[in-house]
Amino acid sequence: MNTLAEAWHWLGDPAHWTGDDGVRHRLAQHLVLTVVCLVISCLIALPVALVLGHLGKGGALAVNISNVGRAVPTFAVLVLLLLTPLGRYGEGPTVVALVLFAVPPLLTNAYVGMREVDRGVVRAARGMGMTGRQMLFQVELPLALPMVMNGVRIAAVQLVATATIAALAGGGGLGRIITAGFNLASTPQVVAGAVLVAVFALIVEGIFETAERLAPRWVRGAR
């Protein structure tokens, strides 16, 4: 418990919050990194998943991409990208590695959500003379929304957690507080950094949880 007390003491020191290595700057970097990667991943994964789900094709593809994604270490991808010409562009490798990491859960959840929409409802919509586009946006997507959002939530929390790995390769974010602590052999700083990241991840999880509770009933689904 002594270490926790020291970590608390570390966090309480205002000197650790300011400057380029300070908590405030690292927190902002972490937030920007997470949001940028989440938006890019959603822009890539969701249209593909929704269209494939609407057409009912590519299920095996979605599941396999998800499985392969789990087997490839993010750290390895990050370092590989760092050694390519892309490595010269600051946060470029980190963003690419994190996007590659976030796409699989988004893709799988959105695809499964679209396929789980009651086929009877879809047939009824077609019988009413809806076009494919209308069916996708007015029937299937609203019904699949809880699953789609669940994928976004999983991706967001994992991104917050995984963005720390960027620090191993010299990137920014809260991970830097941890790696700096390792290099200084300062256990309180390491623990303080870890607590910050964990709290950040739990806050993101909490925001999604609250948004889900406050959302209208049809968004939450009938669970």
Add this chain to the structure above:
Amino acid sequence: MTAPPDDCLARNEWICGAYLSTRRQILLDAVAQHLQLTVIAVLVGLAVAVPLAVLARRWGWAAGPVLAVTTILYTVPSLAMFSLLLPVYGLSAALVVAGLVLYSLTLLVRNILAGLRAVPEETRQAARGLGYGPVRLLLTVELPLAVPAAMAGLRIATVSAVSLVTVGAIVGFGGLGNLIYAGMNTYFKAQVLTASVLCVVIAVAADLLLLGVQWLITPWTRGARG
């Protein structure tokens, strides 16, 4: 003065045969450490997860807390997890194993519990009618029937563990991750690519191996359609 050798190592190419032949022992040692860390972590995780899942199944009130705690553990980032455990284990292989165990718990407990809950009530009643006590019921009926769901969780947990071991490089016990980390600092392309590919190969091989084990230990799930 001799001219520097003009081979793929000197040119720092991504794919390099000379790297494989000259660093064979280093690669084999890293793979051995990687496998060792993964296997121990998954086995310990299994040893902790099975009793937890059985407890959560027996007493309904225990399910909520058990699932909540394991989910929170899963949210903690790997780098942070290793650092949080640092005061307890110090810079050691045990630190990496402990972190991996905590990660595997969510996946394992959830899947084993789902498997146990999926055992049909009639099956349990039939066994009870045959005079099975609670222990025999658990060991000979419920646990075997939960195996397919548990194996699904075990496969995901193992594949994730293989890729997470690399982060252990920060404390020097990362198996192939050590080579990736060292290769990053020296811009040694062949080493980074070789180690990364080996990680994926290990993960895929482990997945296929577990699939085979599942096929062998659940004979009742096959042949029904054949």
